[in-house]
Amino acid sequence: MENMRAIISKDNKKALSNNSTHGSNDSLCNCRSKGTCPLDNKCLTSSLIYNAQVTSSTNNITTTKNYIGLTKGTFKQRYTQHKTTFKHRKYSSSTELSKHVRHLKDNTINFNIKSSIIARASPYNNSSKRCDLCLTEKLMIIKHSNCNLLNKRSKLISKCRHENKFYLRNN
Ligand SMILES: [Zn+2]
Ligand SMILES: [Zn+2]
Numbered sequence: 001m002e003n004m005r006a007i008i009s010k011d012n013k014k015a016l017s018n019n020s021t022h023g024s025n026d027s028l029c030n031c032r033s034k035g036t037c038p039l040d041n042k043c044l045t046s047s048l049i050y051n052a053q054v055t056s057s058t059n060n061i062t063t064t065k066n067y068i069g070l071t072k073g074t075f076k077q078r079y080t081q082h083k084t085t086f087k088h089r090k091y092s093s094s095t096e097l098s099k100h101v102r103h104l105k106d107n108t109i110n111f112n113i114k115s116s117i118i119a120r121a122s123p124y125n126n127s128s129k130r131c132d133l134c135l136t137e138k139l140m141i142i143k144h145s146n147c148n149l150l151n152k153r154s155k156l157i158s159k160c161r162h163e164n165k166f167y168l169r170n171n
Contacts, residue, residue: 043076049119049137056111067097067150070137072123096150107170124162131160
């Protein structure tokens with residue numbers, strides 16, 4: 001786990017220095033109470049790859065699982081969707097993260113989720129014809145594959161969802 005933390009904090013420094021060119025931290029968070037921000041007062045950052053670290057403990061044994069995801073919109077929008085899938089059983093199989101959270105809830109295991117930015121990348125655009133956001137997510141999943149990832153290997157062959165939006169308005 002130390003390795004994972006070292007990698008994440010290194011990537012975070014990069015992400016932080018990217019952010020600093022886009023204004024102060026205040027404009028990157030609109031949470032009413034800064035202590036409750038789901039992304040360390042940077043929840044309005046968009047086009048990013050994040051790691052959600054779920055720490056749970058049972059019988060004094062602490063377990064840490066990591067989930068890597070991406071969002072084209074702001075992290076806050078994405079996290080709101082995640083929260084819905086944690087709350088309602090009918091959405092609990094939406095992601096590997098929501099499946100894990102449902103398992104913890106069903107077993108009344110206390111847990112804590114801490115998210116961080118591990119990379120930033122541009123989504124699909126018509127001139128480049130490629131989606132760095134999806135590519136980078138896959139790279140991050142490979143890079144962190146020994147870090148108790150919840151992600152399934154099948155995510156590595158999933159198709160870009162951002163390309164479609166140029167044809168359909170369903171995303
Ligand atoms: Zn915030
Ligand atoms: Zn994509």
